[in-house]
Amino acid sequence: MYVTRQTSRSEFVAIRQLNYHVRLWGPETAALPPLVLVHGWMDVAASYQFVVDAFGEDFLRSRRIIAPDWRGFGLTAPPVPTDHYFFPDYLADLDQLLDHYAPGTPVDLVGHSMGGNVAMFYAGVRPARIRRLVNLEGFGMPANKPAKAPGRYAQWMDELKALRRGEMALNTYDSAAGVAQRLMKTNPRLSQDKADWLARHWARPNALGQWEILGDAAHKIINAQLFRLDEVLALYEAISAPTLAVEAADDSLGQWWKGRYSLDEYHQRLTHVRDCRIAVVPDAGHMLHHDQPQAVAALIEQFVGDS
16 A cells, blocks of 8 residues: 655634544644645545655745645535535635634645636635645636526426435445545546545545545536626636646546537637646646556645745
């Protein structure tokens, strides 16, 4: 199994009626701004362990690294009862987490996938809170036309009923090894040792001995509201922090959307961010922080270290 170089600490913080689980690395206090790492959909904070292990010793000595499990993921139990999740809640959760861990101090913020989208939105809403911003494959969604709204609301309501009937439950696995195999099937670049390590943070056994994913099935419910590109671009234009948009060479965006949304469109959106550069990680897919943690760590370390 993968052997970690840097040991994390685990704590719970009262945030918005939730016991938020937060993983921390590095010193309790440090002279340089905190580095905040936020994960993607159906992932957990521990997913950043490989990147943290790849940071240089000098960087680690000078930084407090903070990585929360989003609500309903990992060890942050979902609000009870709940049957869906509202995207702006992630912004409010992050806002209060930063109030707790970095009051009055701008942070360096890194987000992957869904977490990258949260990070971009938050940096537009609270530009003074972010010193440097790194977006790892947080592409956003295809633009939608308002005429799709009636169908979207109907789909949302239908999925709520399907969830209640138990039709949207997450798969369970006979063992941690089964979870590891699932992770490797999704990401063929993931090595066996990393998959075995991740499996025990990504899932846990239930009372019957079946391994359950640490993600609430309600996260599978579609967003009731359409993705509104005009609002997104307004948020991008409000970002004041220097921004690094990191992509995997595999073009996962194109693979997902199959012509409905392209990297060229995403790059056009990024022109609305006043100070944005793009980096590409070779030999990597969407889970680039697993595929090439050394390359991702080097990009982060160099970018947030720029004066």
